[in-house]
Amino acid sequence: MLGRVLGLVPTLFIIASLAFLVARLAPGGPFDQEQTLAPEIKANLEHAYGLDRPLAEQYFHYLGRLAHGDLGPSMRLRDFTVNELIAVGLPVSLTLGALALLLALVGGLGLGLLAATARRAAVDRTLMAVTALGIAIPPYVTAPLLALVFGIYLHWLPVAGWEGGAARDLVLPVIALALPTLAYLARLVRASALEVLSLPYVRTARAKGLPERLVLVKHVLPATLVPVLGYLGPAAAGILAGSLVIETVFGLPGMGRFLVEGALNRDYPLVLGKVLVYAVLVLGLNLATDLALGWLDPRVRRGRRA
Amino acid sequence: MRRRGPGLGLDRTARIALGVLALIAALALGGPSLSPWRVDQLDWAHVGVAPFGPAAHWLGTDRLGRDLFVRTFAGARVSLLIGLLATLVSLLIGVAWGAVAGYAGGRLEALMMRAVDVFYSLPYVFFVIVLTVTFGRSPVMLFVTIGAVGWLTMARVVCAQTESLRHREFIAAAVAAGVPTARILLRHVLPNLSGPVLVYATLTVPGVILMESFLSFLGLGVQEPAASLGNLMAQGAAEMEAAPWMLLVPCTVLVAIVLALGVLGDALRDRMDPRGR
Numbered sequence: 001m002l003g004r005v006l007g008l009v010p011t012l013f014i015i016a017s018l019a020f021l022v023a024r025l026a027p028g029g030p031f032d033q034e035q036t037l038a039p040e041i042k043a044n045l046e047h048a049y050g051l052d053r054p055l056a057e058q059y060f061h062y063l064g065r066l067a068h069g070d071l072g073p074s075m076r077l078r079d080f081t082v083n084e085l086i087a088v089g090l091p092v093s094l095t096l097g098a099l100a101l102l103l104a105l106v107g108g109l110g111l112g113l114l115a116a117t118a119r120r121a122a123v124d125r126t127l128m129a130v131t132a133l134g135i136a137i138p139p140y141v142t143a144p145l146l147a148l149v150f151g152i153y154l155h156w157l158p159v160a161g162w163e164g165g166a167a168r169d170l171v172l173p174v175i176a177l178a179l180p181t182l183a184y185l186a187r188l189v190r191a192s193a194l195e196v197l198s199l200p201y202v203r204t205a206r207a208k209g210l211p212e213r214l215v216l217v218k219h220v221l222p223a224t225l226v227p228v229l230g231y232l233g234p235a236a237a238g239i240l241a242g243s244l245v246i247e248t249v250f251g252l253p254g255m256g257r258f259l260v261e262g263a264l265n266r267d268y269p270l271v272l273g274k275v276l277v278y279a280v281l282v283l284g285l286n287l288a289t290d291l292a293l294g295w296l297d298p299r300v301r302r303g304r305r306a
Numbered sequence: 307m308r309r310r311g312p313g314l315g316l317d318r319t320a321r322i323a324l325g326v327l328a329l330i331a332a333l334a335l336g337g338p339s340l341s342p343w344r345v346d347q348l349d350w351a352h353v354g355v356a357p358f359g360p361a362a363h364w365l366g367t368d369r370l371g372r373d374l375f376v377r378t379f380a381g382a383r384v385s386l387l388i389g390l391l392a393t394l395v396s397l398l399i400g401v402a403w404g405a406v407a408g409y410a411g412g413r414l415e416a417l418m419m420r421a422v423d424v425f426y427s428l429p430y431v432f433f434v435i436v437l438t439v440t441f442g443r444s445p446v447m448l449f450v451t452i453g454a455v456g457w458l459t460m461a462r463v464v465c466a467q468t469e470s471l472r473h474r475e476f477i478a479a480a481v482a483a484g485v486p487t488a489r490i491l492l493r494h495v496l497p498n499l500s501g502p503v504l505v506y507a508t509l510t511v512p513g514v515i516l517m518e519s520f521l522s523f524l525g526l527g528v529q530e531p532a533a534s535l536g537n538l539m540a541q542g543a544a545e546m547e548a549a550p551w552m553l554l555v556p557c558t559v560l561v562a563i564v565l566a567l568g569v570l571g572d573a574l575r576d577r578m579d580p581r582g583r
Contacts, residue, residue, distance in 0.1 A: 138519070138520065
């Protein structure tokens, strides 16, 4: 357990180094766009942020700060450190992402089991067609469409905005964000449930007279959870990427805010900091699902690690 | 449920998907020249006209009076082109990486595939963003960047396939005959990989098209006045209150492309490997 967590350190080190290198290979610097800047002032600014020193020295300085959890000052949004900016955005993004993931999980499991156990083939086929559509439509399409229908035409929910995280502001973003993952999970659950349903132990459970509902909940559901958990890491990564666009469309003050502008403005510490936080989130979830898989399926724990 | 039709051994859904794709590809190639309007031509007399409007604006116009039919299919052309080229890039890297790793086996294979695992766990969307911003926002860089991060699945598939080929008799015969390793890879291994590679390439294209439109939506991909499905949708989203067709038209085309390619790829995979993934 501890070993697995420590195993993340080299990966994070690689990510931090790669991101640093890629960002620095870019032509231009954070103080280039301001034409009015006198050369002396620009030189002073660059000196203040250490940009005039050799790249290797900057790199080690950056790593040293990173080891203390300090992501440095933002070069464009003066008066703010990157830590402060992330502290503002992270709770918003986490709320959004966690709710979307929960919705995708619950909805995906429900629809998948429904499709797998549907008596009538038409139900199954309709569900599969709808989920195929759900996978093909990315969140940046569903988000404006949902805002159009429920915000502008029906006036049920606000089109955009964020008033301290009121529930009504969250409904549309969470749905738009969850849909593709929900659709994919539904298909995954259906396929896995169909496989499990044909196994002998399910037949045994039925033969001993267990009600169908109990067979599903106690015997089929846990077995179908294994591939679902395996997909949770990629799903979380997809939801995080999607939240970037969702936050833009709905005007939410999350992590995605300033990321694109920051990259365009060469605000190195801001971009590196945000990429690193996203990386920690994705890697952490991957690790958590790995551990959960081992707990759920003893074969994974004892045998080779997949 | 899956009946085998006569054409190409594909089922009915897959053949419909193929037809939709052919139609969109034909419209993307020839459509813009059917209309009297050009991609960047402004028609101040008909600004923000709804579909089936006057003056041969078949799908309406945007807020600058540009013809939406022409822009959408010119955009589809760009999206399809970037999709194909980026897939080609990821195919080249993925096949080379996977074939070498799978054929070498042992420690080298473990090392190379471990690298793929590490790359998999990276939040690659953010790397694509940083890369596209860093290296300019030209269409060429766009497909190189997307291709460069999209080769991982291909490498895994190819590696597994090569590994199973490595122990076959005809490879052993080639080794025994003293054929150089590079030649074995090119002449004997590669041709036997074409099936799965083709299937996964079909499945990669929609992902790449979605990625391109994602970046263009954020303003990082194809730049105005050139059109791509992504930046058309971004403009449509901004204008959706007054002119919802500006959002709906490019959305429909994008979804049709992605859905058709997905259905086609799944059908091809089912045909190659009935056991599924």
